[in-house]
Amino acid sequence: MAEKKSFIRQFWKEKKMIGAMAPSSRFLAAKMVKVIDFKAANVIIELGPGTGVFTKELLKNMHPESKLFAFELNDAFYDVLKKDLSDDRLILIHDSAEKMQAYLTEHGIDKADVVVSALPLSVFSDNLRDAVLDASNDCLKENGQYVQFQYSLYSKKHIKKRFRKMSIDFTALNLPPAFIYSCKKV
Numbered sequence: 001m002a003e004k005k006s007f008i009r010q011f012w013k014e015k016k017m018i019g020a021m022a023p024s025s026r027f028l029a030a031k032m033v034k035v036i037d038f039k040a041a042n043v044i045i046e047l048g049p050g051t052g053v054f055t056k057e058l059l060k061n062m063h064p065e066s067k068l069f070a071f072e073l074n075d076a077f078y079d080v081l082k083k084d085l086s087d088d089r090l091i092l093i094h095d096s097a098e099k100m101q102a103y104l105t106e107h108g109i110d111k112a113d114v115v116v117s118a119l120p121l122s123v124f125s126d127n128l129r130d131a132v133l134d135a136s137n138d139c140l141k142e143n144g145q146y147v148q149f150q151y152s153l154y155s156k157k158h159i160k161k162r163f164r165k166m167s168i169d170f171t172a173l174n175l176p177p178a179f180i181y182s183c184k185k186v
Contacts, residue, residue, distance in 0.1 A: 023050060024118065024149070027173035028180070029057045032147055035169075035182040036114055038062055043109055045139065046070040047097045047117040047132065050077050052085055054116060059087050069104065069112070071097045098131045101139045111141040117148040121155040129158060137162040137185060146183040151176050159183060 032054055036044075038061045049055045049070045058068055069091045072078045078094045085092070093103055097119065104112060115136045121129045136146055146163050148155075153168075160166055163183030170179050 024053045024178075025171075025174040026053070028149060028171050028178050029053050031169055031171050031180050032116060032149060033057045033061055035147055035180070036061070036116075036145065038066075041113040041145075042066050043104070043112040044068045044114045044116065045100055045104075045112045045136075047100075047115065047136070048072065048119040049081060050074075050118060052081050054118060055081065055085060055090070058116065059085075059090065062089060064089070067091060067107070067109070069093060069100065069107075071095060071100060071103075073097075098128075098135045100135055104139060112139050112144060113141055114145045114147065115140060117146070119148075120150070121148070121158065122150060122152060129155070133158060133162050140185045142185060144185045146181070146185065148181040148183070149178045150181070151178055153179060156181070 041062065042065065044058060044062065044066065046055055046058060046068060049072050055068070055070055062068060066089055068089055070081065071093045072081055073096055081092055091107065104110070117136065119132060121132070124132070140146065148159060159181055163185060165184040165186050167182050168179055169182065171177060
């Protein structure tokens with residue numbers, strides 16, 4: 001319950017960066033991770049982990065040698081993640097998602113296998129949305145995977161512009177219901 005209150009407080013405080021009043025459901029998290037080939041995913045980037053709903057699912061499914069770079073810009077959520085999650089595979093970064101390639105390079109990694117995003121693209125400015133999508137595309141390996149959820153299909157054309165191979169799933173078991181975009185870099 002405290003997690004939900006904290007989430008609501010952050011939503012009202014930063015509506016342009018947080019897209020919902022409640023954390024994502026376990027049903028949405030399950031649909032987000034089911035499309036990932038964890039046997040081939042050595043480097044995963046998570047954008048906007050919030051309170052860690054997807055982060056926990058990713059860590060549960062990743063193999064022991066994988067790395068998860070989680071980018072959280074919100075101070076309160078970053079502090080929660082830092083306090084609650086302890087895993088050597090997790091590299092928690094308190095910085096903007098557009099800088100993901102610089103952090104990969106800093107850790108001696110050329111490209112990522114998967115980018116999982118919970119960022120509310122539809123509330124971002126055009127420049128910020130485009131910068132995040134371009135950075136996601138640029139940091140992925142050929143045939144890398146981009147997984148994004150949104151509460152509408154508004155961002156579909158922007159995602160499709162960078163990732164031509166796309167499938168969309170839906171879950172009503174989330175508040176609000178959500179679309180899951182699963183894309184490949186081709």
